[in-house]
Amino acid sequence: MPIQLSRIVVFARDKRESARFLADLLGLDEPKSVGAFTAVRLGDGVTLHYAQPGADFPRQRYTFLVGDADFDSIFARIREWGLPYWADPYRRRMGELDTQGGGRRLYLDDPSGHGLEITTRL
Known part of the structure; x- marks a missing residue:
């Protein structure tokens, strides 16, 4: 099996707002709640899991x-x-x-x- 990227965590001030923005911008499916994350699935199978860390992030x-x-x-x-x-x-x-x-x-x-x-x- 080839090595593939499956998911990545993206820190956000508001995980739902940022996930919705990306999904709407790129014309993707509605973001879904996945545990503590809000997930946006890309067409290549990679999922971006938006999280609110409660602290500043770069x-x-x-x-x-x-x-x-x-x-x-x-x-x-x-x-x-x-x-x-x-x-x-x-x-x-x-x-x-x-x-x-x-x-x-x-x-x-x-x-x-x-x-x-x-x-x-x-």
């Missing part, structure tokens, strides 16, 4: 590789919701997409302050 960045049609849908939601986004992780090019390397990429923040990268190419 900002992380999570990268999601998506197809062109999914990128279009996600980007439309970002614009519809009026969310700020950048073409770079350093936030120098607000309101732009990164198209270097032949794909499309953007960066935005989730409700807990984590950076999300949405890209069509790695």
